[in-house]
Amino acid sequence: xxxxxxTPSNKVTEKGKYVELRxxxxxxxxxxxxxxxxxxxGPEFLIYFQGTGAADDSGLPNDRxxxxxxxxxxxxxxxxxxxxxDSAVYLCASSRGWDGPGxxxxxxxxxxxxx
Amino acid sequence: AQSVTQLDSQVPVFEEAPVELRCNYSSSVSxxxxxxxxYPNQGLQLLLKYLSGSTLxxxxxxxxxxxxxxxTSFHLRKPSVHISDTAEYxxxxxxxxxxxxxxxxxxxxxxxxx
Numbered sequence: 001x002x003x004x005x006x007t008p009s010n011k012v013t014e015k016g017k018y019v020e021l022r023x024x025x026x027x028x029x030x031x032x033x034x035x036x037x038x039x040x041x042g043p044e045f046l047i048y049f050q051g052t053g054a055a056d057d058s059g060l061p062n063d064r065x066x067x068x069x070x071x072x073x074x075x076x077x078x079x080x081x082x083x084x085x086d087s088a089v090y091l092c093a094s095s096r097g098w099d100g101p102g103x104x105x106x107x108x109x110x111x112x113x114x115x
Numbered sequence: 116a117q118s119v120t121q122l123d124s125q126v127p128v129f130e131e132a133p134v135e136l137r138c139n140y141s142s143s144v145s146x147x148x149x150x151x152x153x154y155p156n157q158g159l160q161l162l163l164k165y166l167s168g169s170t171l172x173x174x175x176x177x178x179x180x181x182x183x184x185x186x187t188s189f190h191l192r193k194p195s196v197h198i199s200d201t202a203e204y205x206x207x208x209x210x211x212x213x214x215x216x217x218x219x220x221x222x223x224x225x226x227x228x229x
Binding site: 033055102105 | 156220
């Protein structure tokens with residue numbers, strides 16, 4: 001597709017379960033970002049990949065959160081032992097890396113609800 | 116560290132009226148500044164950005180913003196709004212020469228009424 005694709009669009013799970021959220025960036029984009037948006041808040045940075053490596057993971061809230069991008073394209077955000085406070089919309093964005101700072105293209109997000 | 120304050124959580128206006136959405140930031144280093152827009156059921160998209168040079172920047176859909184370093188502000192303006200401008204608007208900053216990550220404000224919901 002032409003844009004950033006995120007699956008699933010909605011995920012409902014129970015407290016304590018494991019969840020994976022997938023992001024398919026725009027073809028050719030080398031940089032990929034994960035953000036989390038809680039109700040009434042702006043997007044909050046989680047992690048940034050340049051190619052296959054995590055260039056900045058300072059936003060991951062704790063060790064239950066992990067993200068991978070093994071081939072430099074698709075990325076998966078993994079959340080272990082989910083908690084009710086993890087409920088949010090998880091946003092993925094990608095960029096070409098040379099359009100200048102902040103030129104991010106966002107997906108529509110994956111809404112996670114932890115019961 | 117950087118922070119962004121969007122002073123109005125909701126702004127209702129009538130169609131064809133002018134609008135200003137306010138954004139103030141805090142940073143100990145120079146920053147780049149951005150406005151993103153999120154239309155209903157769509158992903159965020161870049162409206163405009165300030166990197167350097169002229170402090171007045173123009174974006175898509177007739178929006179513009181002015182960077183004011185002394186007041187640490189980057190307010191967004193449009194002289195005449197349309198119903199289709201109804202959306203949530205987010206101001207964001209990133210440090211110059213630093214990480215690629217953006218720090219966003221909480222957003223301003225603009226509602227344009229007929």
